[in-house]
Amino acid sequence: xxxxRFRRLKIGxxxxxxxxxxxxxxxxxxxxxxxxxxxxNCHLTKVYTVGGLFGKATDDFSDTGKLVEKTTFDHIxxxxxxxxxxxxxxxxxxxxxxxxxxxxxxxxxxxxAVKGLIRPMGKSPPIITAIRxxxxxxxxxxxxxxxxxxxxxxxxxxxxxxGLELKSSAVCTQVRRIRDxxxxxxxxxxxxxxxxxxxxxxxxxxxLKVKTELEKTLGHQDESRLHETDAAMAxxxxx
Amino acid sequence: xxxxxxxxxxxxxAGKAAKRKDRVFVWGFSxxxxxxxxxxxxxxxGWKKPRRIQATPYRLETExxxxxxxxxxxxxxxxxxxxDITKVWGMxxxxxxxxxxxxxxxxxxxxYEYVLEPSPIPLPLEKPQQTRVLQVSCGRAHSLILTDSExxxxxxxxxxxxxxxxxxxDETYSESHLIHQLKEFDSRVVQxxxxxxxxxxxxxxxxxxxxxxxxxxxxxxxHYNITSVPTKLRGDIAGVNIIQVSSxxxxxxxxxxxxxxxxxxxxxYLQLASVTETTQVNVPRHLPxxxxxxxxxxxxxxxxxxxxxxxxxxxWGYGILGKGPNLIETAVPEMIPPSLFGWSDFNPDIRVAHxxxxxxxxxxxxxxxxxxxxxxxxxxxLGTGRMEDQYFPWRVTVPGEVVDVACGVDHMVSMVKSF
Numbered sequence: 001x002x003x004x005r006f007r008r009l010k011i012g013x014x015x016x017x018x019x020x021x022x023x024x025x026x027x028x029x030x031x032x033x034x035x036x037x038x039x040x041n042c043h044l045t046k047v048y049t050v051g052g053l054f055g056k057a058t059d060d061f062s063d064t065g066k067l068v069e070k071t072t073f074d075h076i077x078x079x080x081x082x083x084x085x086x087x088x089x090x091x092x093x094x095x096x097x098x099x100x101x102x103x104x105x106x107x108x109x110x111x112x113a114v115k116g117l118i119r120p121m122g123k124s125p126p127i128i129t130a131i132r133x134x135x136x137x138x139x140x141x142x143x144x145x146x147x148x149x150x151x152x153x154x155x156x157x158x159x160x161x162x163g164l165e166l167k168s169s170a171v172c173t174q175v176r177r178i179r180d181x182x183x184x185x186x187x188x189x190x191x192x193x194x195x196x197x198x199x200x201x202x203x204x205x206x207x208l209k210v211k212t213e214l215e216k217t218l219g220h221q222d223e224s225r226l227h228e229t230d231a232a233m234a235x236x237x238x239x
Numbered sequence: 240x241x242x243x244x245x246x247x248x249x250x251x252x253a254g255k256a257a258k259r260k261d262r263v264f265v266w267g268f269s270x271x272x273x274x275x276x277x278x279x280x281x282x283x284x285g286w287k288k289p290r291r292i293q294a295t296p297y298r299l300e301t302e303x304x305x306x307x308x309x310x311x312x313x314x315x316x317x318x319x320x321x322x323d324i325t326k327v328w329g330m331x332x333x334x335x336x337x338x339x340x341x342x343x344x345x346x347x348x349x350x351y352e353y354v355l356e357p358s359p360i361p362l363p364l365e366k367p368q369q370t371r372v373l374q375v376s377c378g379r380a381h382s383l384i385l386t387d388s389e390x391x392x393x394x395x396x397x398x399x400x401x402x403x404x405x406x407x408x409d410e411t412y413s414e415s416h417l418i419h420q421l422k423e424f425d426s427r428v429v430q431x432x433x434x435x436x437x438x439x440x441x442x443x444x445x446x447x448x449x450x451x452x453x454x455x456x457x458x459x460x461x462h463y464n465i466t467s468v469p470t471k472l473r474g475d476i477a478g479v480n481i482i483q484v485s486s487x488x489x490x491x492x493x494x495x496x497x498x499x500x501x502x503x504x505x506x507x508y509l510q511l512a513s514v515t516e517t518t519q520v521n522v523p524r525h526l527p528x529x530x531x532x533x534x535x536x537x538x539x540x541x542x543x544x545x546x547x548x549x550x551x552x553x554x555w556g557y558g559i560l561g562k563g564p565n566l567i568e569t570a571v572p573e574m575i576p577p578s579l580f581g582w583s584d585f586n587p588d589i590r591v592a593h594x595x596x597x598x599x600x601x602x603x604x605x606x607x608x609x610x611x612x613x614x615x616x617x618x619x620x621l622g623t624g625r626m627e628d629q630y631f632p633w634r635v636t637v638p639g640e641v642v643d644v645a646c647g648v649d650h651m652v653s654m655v656k657s658f
Contacts, residue, residue: 055249067244072251083640083658086607090634093581097633110563110631114576116583130585146585165658167253 023177267650310647311377378433400467456521498532597646608640
């Protein structure tokens with residue numbers, strides 16, 4: 001009995017993840033690559049937990065870089081941090097509305113703004129849609145950041161800038177992506193689970209979520225592509 | 240490497256007791272001098288160009304901590320509650336002496352018609368080193384200054400009796416030294432409000448007095464004539480403890496301690512159409528809105544805005560009301576969705592704390608210190624950086640926490656606490 005055999009697999013990656021960062025990393029296999037481009041065009045937000053440390057400033061904004069300056073930080077309170085975060089959120093909200101390329105004078109723009117659905121659907125600089133403080137224990141703190149079109153280095157720069165605004169300095173100790181569009185930490189596979197069966201199960205589980213999200217955002221979706229994704233799973237024959 | 244890091248010097252930028260500074264930011268049309276920055280109108284250096292419109296907030300340096308701001312039609316008043324001799328500064332148009340007499344340096348007998356930077360206004364106080372100025376208010380061509388122990392001072396145009404003194408025929412108001420003092424009210428005056436050509440005074444006992452032009456019924460005294468002496472209002476607010484009054488054009492609103500709102504004056508733009516079909520109402524009428532207990536109200540030229548105890552914002556009237564380009568007029572208050580002020584599942588405790596009105600603009604301050612504006616963007620007065628009208632609430636980027644804002648016809652001034 002012979003079944004279809006695949007000798008080569010095409011694997012594509014979703015949004016990039018730094019060497020120093022960790023977290024959810026989406027891969028598409030075979031025909032799933034086409035879904036990847038569609039997901040990219042949806043411009044969904046990604047959620048990171050970013051850990052920071054007050055008192056130091058380095059050249060690459062992380063704690064492994066070369067030290068530039070040390071400052072005091074005992075005047076910083078959680079309230080001051082949250083004030084700064086509110087301002088960051090405010091300016092980024094403005095940038096969100098401005099880059100979304102919708103004419104502000106239309107009724108449609110008003111309705112989308114009320115529902116909070118205005119998003120830049122094309123190229124745009126990194127925008128933070130929501131930011132809040134999860135933990136605060138001097139000198140460490142942890143933030144949860146929801147963003148679009150960002151790079152991990154941009155997030156580290158944000159930590160550095162928060163430090164500057166608070167009249168001190170900060171470096172980023174940890175960047176962890178906990179959500180990439182529809183894929184959360186629960187769907188992600190650990191290093192120990194990188195075997196065929198788990199991968200197959202994971203794809204099956206996520207199918208429905210990906211499908212609804214694509215339909216919602218892009219309007220129409222080719223049904224046939226999804227069936228091909230199942231068929232694309234076979235022996236990992238990549239040499 | 241580790242030792243080098245440990246040995247590095249530690250810099251201190253701010254100590255534990257670093258205080259937050261109070262600042263004043265201005266934006267809008269500058270050629271009237273109302274922004275108080277003379278280099279916008281007359282550049283002091285050769286390479287600077289005159290700036291007709293300041294489209295984004297610009298910091299204004301003041302000598303003292305400013306506690307109250309008011310914007311009139313082309314002029315601004317700043318006041319501080321200090322016990323120093325100089326308590327009030329004014330800038331902008333002074334053609335009717337709404338900023339008092341500003342002696343010209345070139346000719347000591349004449350006064351300035353345009354004041355380009357905040358200039359002190361000398362007040363005829365009996366005890367200048369004890370009395371404090373609590374609040375200022377500006378109308379079209381007159382201003383009111385409220386003190387804690389010496390009553391209310393009025394200056395400016397008095398052709399309709401809005402300064403509370405008898406109308407003198409053919410009086411020239413420019414370069415006038417006259418500042419009138421009003422003391423006879425049933426109790427201490429706690430709030431003064433200027434409409435376009437009329438004045439409202441609210442006393443501690445909860446009564447409202449009015450004087451000035453009344454052709455639209457904005458004095459609320461039951462007739463359409465001018466009044467030159469502040470007279471107590473009756474109608475639906477007789478006996479009611481009013482806690483806030485507001486006016487800017489020809490319509491007036493008052494809020495009672497029980498959360499009811501009363502209105503009188505011009506109703507051509509459906510401001511009072513919920514109780515009457517007539518276009519002028521000269522007696523205060525209770526507006527029976529079922530939107531909850533009202534905390535604060537503000538009146539603009541053609542539209543009104545109220546804030547309820549729950550933190551919801553309702554608008555009605557005519558013009559750009561803040562619910563998109565399709566809502567141009569409504570007689571019944573419509574709520575503006577809180578998500579436009581930054582409320583979301585992520586930030587569920589954002590509330591609007593204050594509402595203010597200019598002639599055709601609205602401003603709302605949230606409890607996080609953010610300022611949202613919307614309405615007609617007349618000569619850049621919204622401060623958004625763009626010249627287009629804004630049909631729904633839009634954040635103004637101010638480097639600090641906005642404590643209060645005063646809206647004028649074509650400029651706005653805000654009091655901000657730095658971070």
